[in-house]
Amino acid sequence: MRELVLRAKTGDTEAFGVLYDRYLELVYRYIYFRVGTHAQTEDLTSETFLRALRSISDFTWQGRDFGAWLVTIARNLVADHFKSGRNRLEVTTAEVFDRPLDGPHIPENAVVTNMVNERVMQAIKQLGPEQQACVIFRFLHGMSLAETAVAMGKKSGAIKALQFRAIKALARSLPKDLG
């Protein structure tokens, strides 16, 4: 990974392409979860990678990996996006899912599953920013404890504690009949 980043820093276009392939999903889902629409997510994802491309020569390994650096850029862009006041509209969690929540062609159990997922998503949105990021990296993106620690610039022990508190908070806010 370091070699890839170094090659990208020194002008290797293909190396940057590999980094893009590796981290697009992470950045896209992170932004999608925050803004809730494909259109805005695509804009912000494009902007994130363009900024990363232009400032990759300034990137240095300082206890955070390349993915964490990208997520930091994305986080700042999302914050600016909301501060600008253009997008105060609340996006329903229904839009986050590709599958329609109801309709005559949808089997009943799928409708129920979607309703449960919507409830879980609402609960995640109520978490604090760090707990939210931890849940997204660990469960929605499937990263390990160590990978999440590197991505967030924290120690594994801190991530473990963060995850524990996030799960507790979710368990309190979600109905007991989930499961």
Added chain:
Amino acid sequence: MSCWRASRRLRGRTTRGGQVVARLSELSGFLSGPSPEFRAGLREELLRTHAAERVPASEPPAERPQVRRRSLFARFRPALVFGVLLIGMYGTGIRTYHSVPGEPLYPLKRAAESTLLSMASGEERAQREMGAARLRAAETASLAAYSTPDPSRDELIERTLEDMESKTRAALGRVERHGQDASTEAGRFAREQRDAVESLLPKLDAANRKKANKYLKYIDMFMVPGR
């Protein structure tokens, strides 16, 4: 009983937490990712931008550039500079020592002399004062060596003679207080000063000649045994 309740509470929490984790893991499969069109389109745009904006490396020279060795002068330059500075300092020191009234380095000479005098006492101070008086006589001789008359130079001679007299009186006064007689260092000093000042008389103007004669009378009185 309480331990039953505690273990049941713990099991409940674990089960509940496990439920939440399971839900979160399932959620991953339902979350939307980037569309294939967007993925490919952005990749192409980024790589095009990257290729367009990078600065191409310049062609390496056909021949290996010759490694130029530093010349002998360049290698020894620091030592040369140091040597020149050292010589300069030494030369300045010599010039300061030989400077006479009216020259730029003369005040430096007098300042150094005053410092040395103030640090001495007793017999050592007397000897240093004699040394200073000898220097004043030499300075007067240098100034008087010019044949062309110059009022400003006469003024410098006058001040130098006055200083010579004050240093002489101070030195010999110290000698008398310590009860030394004319055959010692002081006696030798007095004889040398008399010879030096006597030889200056024809070269001095009237006023300075008068001063010099007054000085010689004082020296002669010191030389008289049993005074």
